[in-house]
Amino acid sequence: MTTQSAYVRLNAFTRSALLIAALWGAAAATERLLASRHIATGFGFLLRAAGFDIGESLISFDPEDTIARALVVGTLNTLKVSVIGVSLATIIAAILTIARIGSHPLTKFFGIAFVELVRNVPLLLQLFFWYGILTIAMPGARDAFSPIPGVYLSNRGLWLPSLNFNGAATQLLVVSFGALLLTYRLLTARAYRPLIAGCGAVAVTVAAVAVAMWGHAPSLDAPRLEGLGYVGGTSISPELAALAFGLAVYASSYLSEIACAALNAVPQGQWQAARALGMKPIQVLRLVIAPQAARIALLPAVTEYLNLLKNSSLAVAIGYPDIVSIGNTVMNQTGQAIEVIVIFVGIFLSFCLAVAAIANGLLARWIRRVQ
């Protein structure tokens, strides 16, 4: 119908060269424009000292560290809140789905009411609401709510005692990983009785942990009130708790919609055939329907998890130091907005593309296994 365009007739090498030349030209033009406005350009600012402190981080950070390290801390915080959010969201979505696919009208009503309430209110409003509850409505540090000695819930966050392993950490990690692997193999083996396998898995895990901790008794580091705050132990800050919980609740409503739609998309004939073979509804759901529904639901669910990752950028409004929040501070401090936004785009795009590639690969493997 049409002849091929000139671009398509070039080979891949020439196309990439053209693209790189175009990007280089655009970058040079932007540099000239910014220089005429007396705005600094280039990525050299990454090696400067940050000059600001970060509230919470997975690696050590102080104000003399580089801005690049600050951005790494932000990325790790984003990953942390996303992982917590994804786990919580999956658990809440599982409960919601069970409530909605059952035949009990009242649980269905609760499920639908929850989903409609959460989906029709903006996420940012929900985050502000949860953050308000965790800061304004909570008591001060001195009057903290303490159900068990060592656990303190106040407007400074949830403080918990932490375990200090006294040198046995690596052994414990290795042995726990081995025990988990064994548990997984036991639980997914073809011919098994669930109760015996479960008990066996628990026994193996407990024995492995006991062996690892032999001679290295862990000590408890409990938080103590000192002045206006707490010292010792670990804490979950109200920002992290509000962000993770709000993101999880919001995503779980969409995830339960996806799960219900996937379960309904499996043809009715599967139900009828399985029941005709004498299986109970619970068995049908677990052995016949759920695997097929999982294949249907995988891509939409992964899209929703990626949405959770992108929504974690709302931390900038709550005060949790994720990548967008720290990048915003760097933008205000150095004025180099374009470079910081390029870093944002790079980080988010690489996460999204990597996760999407893994999900597509997983789906291809599943479909191949069926065929």
Next chain:
Amino acid sequence: MTSTVRQRERDTRDAPAATEYLTDMVRSLYRPWYSALLTAICVYLLFRLGTTVWTWGVERAVFLPGDGSACLASSGACWAAVESKWRLIVFGLYPAAQQWRPALWLCGFFTLLGISACPRCWSGWLIPAWVVAWALGLLLLSGIGLDLPRVDADQWGGLPLTLLIAIGGTVIALPAGILLALARQGRPGIVQTLSTAFIELMRGIPLVTILFFAAVVLPLFLPTNVAFPKVLRAIVATGACASGYVAEAVRGAIQAVSPGQTQSAYSLGLGFWQTQRYVVLPQALRVATPALINTFLAFFKSTSLVVVIGLYDLLGATRAALSDPIWQVAFVELYMFAGAIYFVMCFALSMYVRWLHVRSARWRTAVSARAHDAEANDSISVSLPTA
């Protein structure tokens, strides 16, 4: 080869009577023993929820506006905060004497919304009507062109600002998204690569990042003497991000239209743009309407993000109201008020989408049946070179 292989399974039993649904539902409340237990738990939870909401929201609540001391003293809801702050939340920092202007525009907006909702009134005039309504909103609020006192764009806020950003974003995103979808669908080339890159970029990064880009970087590329109000930057950012999602929805719908339609149109001598305008897009846009309305719903809720670039939309104005130290303790009531406004609009829109979906079932099955018949009968098997 018969076409029964592709037929959907048909349920030929008679539909149960309405009363049977009711008795089945009531019976499932107690039939297996654990259902009865669940019913008891649910009824108890509903009762506790109801009584808590009643005592907090009505019995112990403070209704009369005052100086806030009554609110601090009582343990009930502080509706006095809503009474004293609702104007700030709904209209933002707009001068009180001129608030009849955004109120007038809101009336016009809801009228147009009602007209657009009834399918009998759908015609080509609706789209220019929405663009004109949006432009009128900009003019009325700012006072440019009309014999009204000027109100600076930085003072706009509340519900009119939310709606202006949402509609402005839609006005940009719909045409841009359709063009991007056509570009991505088209033959391989530089246009397809660029449009794919743009769509994946817009869908891969959060809206907050795009808002920062529009707020901080975009003014650098304009001449320094051009005023670029923050509201326009927010509209451009929302429109750009939404165009990526619109493009994906429209692309899926274009693929749902049978290729025989395009091929017949070409064989009749229609050009590319004529085919799209008269044959493909009318069908595709009807198929894509629920997805497009869902996208609009998502971006209507995402307008609340403009608080990070310093605009006082509905949520931003609520935050501003909460910064008043007298009413700071009433954050639940004020967030509930703003949340109720969002909830009513979004819930109504999602119910409307469902109604549209049910209503369009008849012609949707007709479209897909035509597509199935075309594939099964191989009636369009002319060996045209693939485009």
